[in-house]
Amino acid sequence: MLTWTVSNLVTRWRRELRGTFSANSATVPRWELDLAQGDDGGHFGPASAAWAVHGSMTTLVAGIHALLVQALHPGAMAGVHDHSNYRADPLGRLAGTIRWIFTVTYGDTAAARHASDRVLKIHEHITGVYTDAGGTTVPYRANDPHLLRWVHLSFTEAFLAAHKSLGARIPGGPDAYVREWALAGKLMRVPDPPETEAELYAQLAAFGPELRYDDRVADVVRFLRDPPLPRSQRFGYKILFAAAVSTLAPEHRALLRLAVPRWGPLPLPVRPAARLVLAVVHLGLGRTGPSRRSAMSRRRRLGLDG
Numbered sequence: 001m002l003t004w005t006v007s008n009l010v011t012r013w014r015r016e017l018r019g020t021f022s023a024n025s026a027t028v029p030r031w032e033l034d035l036a037q038g039d040d041g042g043h044f045g046p047a048s049a050a051w052a053v054h055g056s057m058t059t060l061v062a063g064i065h066a067l068l069v070q071a072l073h074p075g076a077m078a079g080v081h082d083h084s085n086y087r088a089d090p091l092g093r094l095a096g097t098i099r100w101i102f103t104v105t106y107g108d109t110a111a112a113r114h115a116s117d118r119v120l121k122i123h124e125h126i127t128g129v130y131t132d133a134g135g136t137t138v139p140y141r142a143n144d145p146h147l148l149r150w151v152h153l154s155f156t157e158a159f160l161a162a163h164k165s166l167g168a169r170i171p172g173g174p175d176a177y178v179r180e181w182a183l184a185g186k187l188m189r190v191p192d193p194p195e196t197e198a199e200l201y202a203q204l205a206a207f208g209p210e211l212r213y214d215d216r217v218a219d220v221v222r223f224l225r226d227p228p229l230p231r232s233q234r235f236g237y238k239i240l241f242a243a244a245v246s247t248l249a250p251e252h253r254a255l256l257r258l259a260v261p262r263w264g265p266l267p268l269p270v271r272p273a274a275r276l277v278l279a280v281v282h283l284g285l286g287r288t289g290p291s292r293r294s295a296m297s298r299r300r301r302l303g304l305d306g
Contacts, residue, residue, distance in 0.1 A: 028290045031099055035294035038108025041304045042295065049170050049177035053159055054105045055292055057278035058167040063094070064224060064244035066158035069252050071220040072211040075140045075147050078130035081216050083142075104184050106295035116187035133212040145191055152185040152193055153204050160197070161247040166274055204249075213255050221256060236277040243274035 044050040053059070070076050103115035126142035140147065160177055163170060170177050174197040185193030194200040229237055245258045253259070261268040288296075299305045 029095075029099075031103065032290040032294055035103065035107045035111065035291055036297040036301075038111055038298055039302075040108045040110075041299050041302060042106065042108045043112055043183050044105060044180060045299070046296070046305065047171055048180055049172050050105050050180045051292070052170055053163045053167070053177055054101060055289070056163060056167045057282045058162045058165075059101075059159065060278065060281065061166060061240050061243045061247065061274060062159040062162035063097070064241055065162055065247055066155050067224055068221065068244065068248065068256055068258075069154040069158060070151060071217045072213070072252065072255055073147070073150050073207065074130045074132055074210070074212060074214070074216075075138065075144070076150055077214075077216050077220070078128055078140055079126050079142050079147070080220070082128045083126045101184075102289075102291040104187065106291045108298065112187060116184075120188065133210055143189070145189065148188055148190050149185075149193070149203070150207055152188060152190045153200065153207070156181050156185075156194070156200055157204060157249075158247075160200070161249075162244070165247045166243065166271060166278065208251070211252075211255055213257060217256070221258070236280065239270070239273045239277045242268070242270045246270050 071080070100115050100119055104112040107115065120143055123142035127140065129137050129139050132138050142148075156178060159181075160174055163177075164174065175195075178197050178200050179195040182193040182195050194203050225241060227237070242261050245253060246260045248256070248258070261270060296305065
């Protein structure tokens with residue numbers, strides 16, 4: 001009886017865990033299986049920095065980190081506030097972001113282009129006005145190259161910072177990841193995306209005067225601190241949120257009014273705890289995700305890998 005109960009609990013936990021990343025889909029989403037189709041190996045392969053970073057569980061921390069940082073730009077925040085249903089359907093928004101990242105990472109070149117064009121087409125309807133850090137009312141379009149650059153930089157920095165803190169070695173080092181993922185920026189019409197880690201941080205620093213903290217940012221921080229997750233995931237998520245805060249650049253952490261958790265004068269061991277949570281999540285989701293399996297199947301069919 002006890003064995004049956006434990007087995008049921010584990011099955012339920014795995015189902016809830018997979019549902020969190022697939023908008024509660026009961027099966028593997030069709031788009032992930034379709035990545036096995038296509039006529040070329042894609043922009044990246046098994047030995048790439050992009051596969052190493054995006055195939056790692058560190059992306060869970062990176063996603064939180066990226067959303068926190070992106071909220072600091074009032075133009076990007078206005079688009080989320082005015083047009084996103086992230087509160088009503090947070091899993092749907094998460095699933096959409098995952099779909100784009102994994103399609104560009106693991107799909108063939110046509111799939112990567114189509115996925116990026118799909119996002120750009122959605123962006124065509126996202127327009128409005130926002131108040132900048134100086135108090136001036138500014139019109140915005142989600143496809144404005146300046147805002148697209150901010151989103152690309154914040155994503156790249158988040159994934160790199162989380163992996164450097166919690167992940168394994170990156171093939172070719174951080175510069176290789178920034179250079180490879182510049183391709184995603186180009187697909188999203190970002191002019192001259194950074195191709196080295198130094199360029200990445202230089203371009204991020206240039207946005208400094210435009211960033212600000214306001215009530216909308218505070219609302220996002222509150223939501224990300226305690227999103228509506230199944231009870232089985234809440235404790236682990238709190239650890240991952242703390243890990244995301246620990247990987248923020250000091251200036252962004254200060255702007256967000258967040259601090260690394262401490263016990264009196266001593267910082268808590270957030271990173272070892274986060275590595276443990278990520279290992280448990282990895283166990284629940286499986287060693288190789290369906291997107292990567294589909295990409296490997298396509299590459300074998302094309303004779304690119306043994």
